[in-house]
Amino acid sequence: MSELREPAFDRAVAIVLRTGAFVCFFIMLAGLIFGFFVKGPIPLEIERAGVLLMLATPVVRVVVACVLFFREKDRKYGWISMGVLLILLLGSVFGIGEH
């Protein structure tokens, strides 16, 4: 099952991760630089957007892999990806109501 050498698949997932990392970096950096000049909550909210996008990047990676698996008619791994996605979403439910 573990056929490596699927360059297109690898590349698609790599692009998701690289884009996520770079975009988050620039958003957070913008928030930090903005914070030097502006007082108030806005810089922190920009930084928060960067952090949340960082948390979203691996989730998007799972979604993209899931779509690619189903498109390749590799249903087994499509469902496995769906399971991982479900656990990630469950995680966001777990956190509620506890401070």
Add this chain to the structure above:
Amino acid sequence: MLTMALLAVLGFLAGLLGALTGIGGGVLLTPILALYFGIPIREAIGTSLVAVITTSTASSSVHLQRHTTDIRLGMTLELATALGAAVMAYMVGYFNRNFLEGLFAAFLLYSAITILTKGGKVKPEEESSPAANGEVVIPHYEPQRYPLGLGASLVAGALSGLLGIGGGPIKVPLMYIFMNVPLMVATATSNFMIGVTATASAIVYYRRGDILVQYAAPIAVGVFLGSLLGAQLAPRIHRKYVVYLLVAVMFYLSGHLLLHLLRGVL
């Protein structure tokens, strides 16, 4: 403002060390945040999880381009690591903070000793592999013992949710020794899995308010730059000395953490 610059520099160093040695930065950032920035241990763990995700995301895109990552195997084991991480991250909310801090100090000490006795050989084969020219030859293999792999991944995930670490030291030997996966692939796949595993716990930490954005953002910016530079420098540096430096820092931090804990308890 000074704090922010300091955090970015710390993140940079952690990212650099992580990329040079293969030992994640989370294990250093958590005690530093707790000891020198006065952040409670749970918030320190949550905040450094963001750095762990940043490192994994940035570096696994490089591994993917070399086609050394087994996405299918990684996704399968992630079923277990993500579940373990999310459930444990939830339970951590009910743990005593001193207990958590003691656990972290013990883990840090244990890791330092393990690295030292192994002579700094975290991933010995990778350095000799001809990865530099882009053409990596991977022997054919078939992952074996999936039940064992999933069970151990559950434990690795739980440790990640508990201590805010990636869990590479469990997953790499697991895949390499027990699942019959080449070391190069095991390393890349473990790194690939860390992003999803850490995210599963980070979501829970975030919802609980345990990720301090004002600390996480400058650290992540530094980590990103540090790991980019580290990836460039890695082939040209004597890894052994960097590992010894890292072990020394780990010993120091675990000692300080234990002292800090004793002072808090007494």
